[in-house]
Amino acid sequence: MKNNRAKQAVVLLSGGLDSATVLYFAKAKGYLCHCLIFNYGQLHKKEIYRAVRIARAAGCAYKILKINFPWKGSALLDQKIRIPEKVNRGIPATYVPSRNIIFLSFAASFAETIGAQAIFIGAHAQDYSGYPDCRPEFLAAFGRMLKAGTCSGPGILAPLLHKNKSQIILMGAKLGVPFGLTWSCYRGEKNPCAKCDSCYYRAKGFKGAGLVDPLIKK
């Protein structure tokens, strides 16, 4: 399975527009991309289907990894916890403890196995206002931990880290990201709910970028 001839990367793909933009960015940088999609007990599977469609649209290989968390503690995993409709400060109810730590750990295992030098993640400025495992200091510490704890020490690349949603959308538009395939809403209904945090930031982002969200236009 090892292929050292091409520059290879593992890309964490969620189905949202951030990770889709990262995938197209990594491709544009010449990486042969292997997408890693998680089925981790999210309340809806729509984002997984969308992630698969994005990987296919980009012409990239993908793997879906299923995780059965034997504990709850997040609105994204537990139907008993209400998804917040207002944008709050502090740790959101949608925080899944150590989710990115777990995702990046699997990405490291995959990267080591296939000989990939890089792991791409779509963490960015707006995320780390609330989620501790999106902060720049966390990603840097994770990279140092991988240098110490793996044979190949793949690097963590977060090209959106210091961008806001509008800047990401503009970047994605230039790279040809199929935004109509992406899904941001925490609910998995036919259309975005337009009420959750994620819909709020997406709408604000498209507005700031001066672009129309193809999901809303439809």
Added chain:
Amino acid sequence: MKNNRAKQAVVLLSGGLDSATVLYFAKAKGYLCHCLIFNYGQLHKKEIYRAVRIARAAGCAYKILKINFPWKGSALLDQKIRIPEKVNRGIPATYVPSRNIIFLSFAASFAETIGAQAIFIGAHAQDYSGYPDCRPEFLAAFGRMLKAGTCSGPGILAPLLHKNKSQIILMGAKLGVPFGLTWSCYRGEKNPCAKCDSCYYRAKGFKGAGLVDPLIKK
């Protein structure tokens, strides 16, 4: 599920004698222990059954977390790769890329969810001759990463880190570890194979400690 009244710990339990010793050590230090056992596609399930028996013998709660690695790359996951019979230097064929990184990441998620302050792992000197994710510098880096990337920043405790197998066995004997329930052999047959790395180190450890291995006596 949060219980802040008692000092709580998540203990990674494999069914081997190292992690069993760590569990009894953590209990002796006054921690209310929650054992985390992984079913990650090992070639045999015997060590999982043994881990459950050890957790029960210690009177501790446990959770079994199933991981389906969609990639191979280790003799422990892939029947096509031969388990080495000689003790070799360098990275052993039994190395599972980033295994401890993944296990510790789940332990961090569990610890955050239940409010545990500590994560115990049985990594030790003999392991880190071969496995990069058992080295002291890795565990220290992992702890720093958790401080940056989680809300509660649980600490990583590896009380066996600088001990050899004989010292671990002497420590376990004093703590009352039921060594007869532990399983070290990479093969899951009725009796230990007495040929693999793991059997070699176990036999050497009991000999050095001047004790008889109850698994061999039977």
